[in-house]
Amino acid sequence: MSLAGRSVVSIDDLSKEEIETIFRLADEMAECPRRFWGRATAKVLATLFYEPSTRTRLSFESAMQRLGGGTITQADMSASSAAKGETLADAVRVIGKYADAIVLRHPWEGAPHLAARYAGVPVVNAGDGGHEHPTQTLCDLYTLRRKHGRLQGLSVALCGDLENGRTIHSLAFALARFGAGVYFVPGDGKDVPNYVLRRLEREYDTRVQRVGMGILTALFGAPAVAPEGAPEVNAIYMTPTAPNQLALLQEDGTRMEIRVPDSGSLALYITRYQRERDGQAGAARRAGRYPVVTRELLKVPDFEHVSILHPLPRVDELSPEVDQDERSLYFEQAGYGVPVRMALLHLLLGLEEPGPPPTWKPYERPHRSPSYSRPEGPLCQNEKCATRHEPQNAPPTFEVVEEREPVLRCLYCDQETIPTLYGRIKDKLYYPIASFRRNRPRLDNVVFFLSPAEAFNRGYAPGGPPRRGTKRHNSSRPSKGTVRA
Amino acid sequence: MSLAGRSVVSIDDLSKEEIETIFRLADEMAECPRRFWGRATAKVLATLFYEPSTRTRLSFESAMQRLGGGTITQADMSASSAAKGETLADAVRVIGKYADAIVLRHPWEGAPHLAARYAGVPVVNAGDGGHEHPTQTLCDLYTLRRKHGRLQGLSVALCGDLENGRTIHSLAFALARFGAGVYFVPGDGKDVPNYVLRRLEREYDTRVQRVGMGILTALFGAPAVAPEGAPEVNAIYMTPTAPNQLALLQEDGTRMEIRVPDSGSLALYITRYQRERDGQAGAARRAGRYPVVTRELLKVPDFEHVSILHPLPRVDELSPEVDQDERSLYFEQAGYGVPVRMALLHLLLGLEEPGPPPTWKPYERPHRSPSYSRPEGPLCQNEKCATRHEPQNAPPTFEVVEEREPVLRCLYCDQETIPTLYGRIKDKLYYPIASFRRNRPRLDNVVFFLSPAEAFNRGYAPGGPPRRGTKRHNSSRPSKGTVRA
């Protein structure tokens, strides 16, 4: 399907082939941007920022203007129409009449999904809370591909705050799709969440292993090879199931050791500690160890051909000493924001050939498992989810991920909500979720509940004595109803 | 007179013919906006917003950019130069050197009038407090004309908050000029002010009647036909004096009943309750009945061909249920903001033909009655009037409306100030205003006062015993010196 007229809410909205198409066009645009001036003549891009941003907004505007198009900007959207009580859906329906595409940043997770259903023009997500930032992911991938010539077979160590910020998770998913290997090297207490690892295995055909950190230990300022008997820092390594990658791990008694892959195929992607997403308790946790890129690190022979990426802004995890080093790609990475976004806008606006503007494609979030959306509930358990703020325009909608027992993954914010009960619509009886798998009810006859009280309030009654499944349910399921996905 | 070089401060600045010219050009621009790109090459539009706005500002900027022009923007003007104590006159004189036209939003009523006297380039009012918003009125008229093919003979029900916001009054005046009929259907306590009705009769050749609400009762959620003996909700109906409209009112015993006019010529224009203009007491008043457009309403057969307009943003007076209904025009209405503003800018900037830019026309507010402006006073009684904030650049200037006794209508903010005394300049004596009509003094020998103290301070003495007129004055005039106009 052509990209013309489509919205980009998640990096998952783009197929590998579409990403390759964007990158090939970005190559041309990086080489000679002047050649594309005039393509967007008489077109207008609206940039609507409900949270402040400089670099993302300015790079989109620069991209549009280098194509010859106009830009209209509300850099502090929250101060204006939202203050009059207008819904996001109404706001984008109106702005969509003024512009040919909308770039949106919003604190609600899933807000661009909502917007993409109403705007009447393509919507590009420029960051929705801690959820997605697909054009950042595109720039990251593009920088790696441009430097290393390919993504398949590359090894990328994702370092730093791997807990907060789904942008880093999006990058992992995308790297998995392209057949790259990923090492997760977290700061203390900032581990990559388990559901991300589960999802990598389940949906992206990868193999996840806990391994010794080997050479990557040097990121913590320790010697590259730990002394005999010292407590080992663990990394997590994710490989495509294709066997060639596995050779990089050398089995050494009880654990596997990371060997740096063939020279020139390792990248370090380091992120700052996201204090603002961590609340009060955060500052204390940061006191632990955190991977840092310094001049010393780059003297380690195994890193001779490494490339260093960082989404910026940095704080102290990336020393300015290495700015001049030719392995440091982070300013180039920032610069690629313009040609990548030029290419993306070019394709979404259908500028490749003259003629009428492309027909708008109403947004549907792609998903593999069946979807579930019922007025009876439940709500997405992520309070920042767009479905919690504007349910009349973004009714709760989930993908029913089957993993022994059903898990509801929100199609707006990707957070997982775990029902404990399900009801059968036709007889208004409810059962523990643990019996779901055995009973295999049809989804169109099912409503999920988070608690008996919820079921009761909806007019459902308990459906018979507890069965074997119930017990397993009580012991093996987390008691909280929510997991970030 | 050509529009090139002129300012648009009020919808009254534009003749019917000029409005038609704008609309014909907007038709072309709506059909093929690309064709006009390049007309404004090398021209720059400044948008100066002393109050925040998203939609108005962005639609102007989109319009200018679709013409190929540039835009320079201060979205929060109050935070910058005004903070250094600069006058509005100085600010626009400077910005007028940077730009070919200025779009201004300002909290002072009449501020664009002031600006249009100093800027040296055309000024377009983008909203001045609760006063005027002429391009909104243009879009409203354009939407009606485009949908119904004409304005003359159309029936438009103006519904909701008819007290606050002169934009709704401007629309009524403009509809009257084009020969449309208007029903006023207010929420409880939000009646259209009497001076608006008086002005409609006096200056716009209309006939105003209080009538039963008939079919429009359905707007309040009541059955379309009230039960026998129920208290009747009243509407006010304004018709052009041309007789053909009167047929729509059917006399039924003691009152007239609204019959919906011929199918396809009725529009509902509904507005939100303007809480922000109402102060503390407002919330309570809103508790009363308020007209609402719902899906139920649109099922009433008489509304089969109605069109629904709303200036947006809405709150709860317009149900999202009807968004998909083809009678709902409000998003189209918002979208027409671009071609209408393109057409207006095109004409003001004189882009229709190549050559030097048009000569700037210094702004004069058109008025029918003689004008009055004296250093002795009085001040306009509207504290938000520009003449109260920057009198050195906007000296109080009134139109002397003759309605038995003189009323001073401010040429900046349209508010009416009612003098209680007048003095004769040549002999420095003052008299009660009630004797004005009988004595017929020449205006160039007259100064008006609001109180004896004011007259005394200016050096005037009472001019003889009270006469017959005085008594009438005391009983028939409102004691407050001010009426919103």
Added chain:
Amino acid sequence: MSLAGRSVVSIDDLSKEEIETIFRLADEMAECPRRFWGRATAKVLATLFYEPSTRTRLSFESAMQRLGGGTITQADMSASSAAKGETLADAVRVIGKYADAIVLRHPWEGAPHLAARYAGVPVVNAGDGGHEHPTQTLCDLYTLRRKHGRLQGLSVALCGDLENGRTIHSLAFALARFGAGVYFVPGDGKDVPNYVLRRLEREYDTRVQRVGMGILTALFGAPAVAPEGAPEVNAIYMTPTAPNQLALLQEDGTRMEIRVPDSGSLALYITRYQRERDGQAGAARRAGRYPVVTRELLKVPDFEHVSILHPLPRVDELSPEVDQDERSLYFEQAGYGVPVRMALLHLLLGLEEPGPPPTWKPYERPHRSPSYSRPEGPLCQNEKCATRHEPQNAPPTFEVVEEREPVLRCLYCDQETIPTLYGRIKDKLYYPIASFRRNRPRLDNVVFFLSPAEAFNRGYAPGGPPRRGTKRHNSSRPSKGTVRA
């Protein structure tokens, strides 16, 4: 050297010839701006404002758009990336990838110097605290040159607040370079600082004299010729050393009297009292006399052909009464901001001929005396200096001005820091600065200190008994370590 690819941080960065080149191009642009549209096609200018501004920002954006280029704007930079703890150096390195040039306003003095070392594209200073504002100075000079046909031989009275704001000092230095004479006519307590006068004499080949105010007394509302024996208000007059100017001063007993030079060569440049730079104590000081331009002043026959300039915004030092007077040039002066900035951008961006963009010239501040920069110190004593806020990217660097004893003039903010001791690196001994001149140490063997404690902390010991020089040091040097330059 061509201007293409260079930064403009200070008016001193531009030679007389380069300024003339800018002005000749500005002449063409003022005459027919349309002719230059399209030159900047596909180029983008970023305007980054860490302090609010309307007129400077909008005039740059208008200039760029009239050249056909695009603009990306962060009007409130301090609210965004800076809040995430990003350095200025990182911010401009990223923005420099999005844009072809950067216009920067920043509260740190010397911040544009820092930015110009990292941005990778030309940086133009749009005001750095109270330090420089070179494009304002260009507009001032251009207005004078355009009105009077030349700068050499012109007499300019700089009036008002001559203490705060180096922009007025920059203008004096620039006028000196062009051979104009300058009268300093301060408000009470707002005298031009002594170091400015010293610098004029020392570096700009001028002669500075304290003279009677003569005809300029009229600026204070006093009669043009003071009564016999009245206390004389003093002006300071700076002339090029070329003798022809001196004829303007007529020796009259004990003092020189200003005679207005040949008709048509006198300009009054009046500035507002800069309350915001003066802190709490300021308001009181303003109570004194302050030069004011009124209608009365312009009736004095000697001012028949004077021209009146003001950088705007004004407060009360320039009466609106004279706005219509043809001698009032201040709105024209504001308007020249566009062609002057068009010309400057045109040259910096290398638009004069097609081809690849110009190579970026890394910024070096021009200086005459040897430079000094050591990790041992001292710090610049100006707390607003960029070297105090981001020393990792702007290490303290000085020009060693030799004036009996060395003075360190900061190459970022121009403020003078006065060392009291110097150490010899090879033997780690320190001496009083008074002995510096006699001992003539080599600068590459020297480190300066502000106090014995500082020297001690750096590991230096006193270098022998006090000598004759010490005494002079104690008596003749100011005890504070800092002087504004």
